[in-house]
Amino acid sequence: MTTDTAQRRKERIDRGIKVRSDGIYALLSWRELAYLSVPRLVLILGILALPLLMPGMYWQRVISIVCIYAFLAMSFDFLAHYVGLVSLGGAFFVGTGGYIAALLNTTFGLPPLVTIPAALILGAAVCTLLLIPCLPLRGVYFAIVTLMYPLFMARLIEALDIFGGTDGILGIDSFTNPWVEQYFVVVMVLVLLFGLRRLVNTDLGLVLRAVKDNDQAVRASGMNVTRYKALAVFIAAGMGCLSGACLVHTYMWAGISQFALDFSVLPIAATVIGGSGTLVGPVLGCLILVPASELLRDFGTLRIVFYSLILVTFIVFRSEGLMVYGQRKYHQFQRWTEI
C-alpha cells in the first residue's frame, strides 16, 4: 500500500514536467485522446443544452442574461490575466454597445442581426479610442480610471438629456423569437470562449502575455506596447459591447442603468469564483452568480448580503477559483491512474 502511493507520486511529478512543457503533447492512446476531449465535449454539449433544460420562459431569459454576463466576464479575464490590464470598465463597454445598438435600431430601423455586429465593431472602436490615453497606466491606476468612464457617461447623458435622457430609449426590436435570442447568445459564448483560447496561444497572444509579464523587454524587442494593449482593449471592448447590444434587444430598452457598475463588478466576482486565467471559469462563475441573484430576488436588498457571503466564502476557501481547482484535480487524477 505504501509503495503503491510512492509510485503514484512519482507519476505525478513526471506529468508535471509534461504540463510545464506547455503544449508539447504526444497522444499515445484513445484513452489520452478521451482524457483531453471529454471535458471539452461536456462543456460544449452542456452549454448548448442549457436553454432546453430550463423549465420555462423566465428561466430561459435568465440563461440569456447568464450568457450576456459571460461575455463580460471572459472579456475581463482576458484583459486581466493575459494582458495585465485590470479593467473596471465593463459597464462602459455595455453602455456604449447598448446605446449604439439602440440608436441604430430606432433611428435607422436596422434589425438586431445588423445592429449587434455594428455595435460590436463601432463600440469597440469608440471605447478603445477613449481608453488609449489610459493605456500607459498600470495596475490599480488603470482600474480606477476605467471605473470613471461609465460614471462619466451616465452623468453626461443625464445632464445633456441626449439619447432619451433619464427615460432611455424605448421601443427597440427584440430578437425574432426567443429561441433565436437563446441560441445566438449561447453559441456566441462558445465561439468567444474557444476563439479567445486559441488567440492567447497564437504568437500574437504570446506577445500580449509578454506585455503583462514584462513590458520593458517587449519594448526592447522593437514592439510598440501601447499598440498591443490597444488591440487587446479593442477585443475586450468588442465583447463588452456585444453584451450591451444583446441586452438592449433582450429588454427592448436602453437606459442609463446600462452604465451601472453591476456590469463592472459582477464579471469580476464571476472570475474570482470560476478561476481567473481559465476563460471557462468566468463563464461558470456567471452560471452560478446570475441565477443565484435571481433566486435571492425575493430578499430585496438583503440579497447583496448573501451575495457578499458567497463571494467571501469563495475567496477564503477556494481562492484559486473553481476551474483552477477542478483542472488541477483532473490532471492529478489522471497522473495516478496512468500507470
Place this chain on the structure above:
Amino acid sequence: MTTEPILQVENVTKTFGGIIALNRVSFEVHEGEILGVIGPNGSGKTTIVNCITGFIKATSGHVRFRGKNITGKAPHKIADMGVARTFQIMRPYYSLPAYKNLVIPLFSPRARRTGGWRGGGRLGDRNTVGIDILEEIGFERDSYVPYKMTSTLPTGYLKRLELARCLALKPELILCDEVFSGLSMSEIASMVPLIERIQMDGITLIMIEHRLRELFQVATRVMVLNFGEKIMEGSPDEVMADARVREAYFGSEEVQEVMDHA
C-alpha cells in the same frame, strides 16, 4: 578610419534630481568592434545604455545611430532600427517556457522584415527557430531545459536568454549590461566564445562588465567611466596601464590582479 561610426554619442548628460549620472559623455563605436565599458558601481554605465536605447531621455546631448539622430526616440523604434540591449536586472518572461521567450522578438516587425535570426523568422514556425537560437546560445537541445518554465531556470541560463532575445531580433548593435556578472568562472569561460561568434556574425557590441579579465580578452577598445565622466578610452593594454584607472579602481582586487597579470 574613414568609415562612418555605427554609433555616435555626443555630450550626453543625464541628471536625476541633483545627481549627475552622466556628464558630457562622448564616444564612438565602429562597425564590428567590441567596445568594453568599465567603471566602479554607480558610475553611470547602465544610465548610458538607457540613454542610447531610449529607455530614459538624456537631459542634453545627442545619440546617432548610422548617422541618424535617435535622441529621444521611443525604445521600440530604436530597437526596430537594430539596436538591441540586455538588462542588468534580467527581464525574461518568467511566465513562459524558455523557448517561447524568443517567439516575441521573432514576431516583432523588425524580425518579420529582416527574417530575424539567420532569416529563420520568415520561414514559419517561430517555436523551432526559438529552440535553434537557444541551442546556439548554449541550451542543451535534447533536454528539457529549453521547454522549462523560465522562472525555474538558474542565472546562467537567464543571462544567455537575455542575449538570445537580442539575437532573435537580428540586431546590428547589441548593448550588453553585465552579462557575465553572477556567473561562475566556467560559465563565463563558455560565454566568451559565444561573444566572439556574435562578433564574427557582423554584430557590433558594447559590453559593460565588472569582470575585467574576460572583458579584456574580447574587447577591441575600452572606455572607462567614473562618477558619470569618461576618464579615458583606449586599447585594453593602455587602459590597464593608466594611472587614472588604477585610481578609480583603487582597492579593487581584480584590477590589481589583472594588472599584475599584464
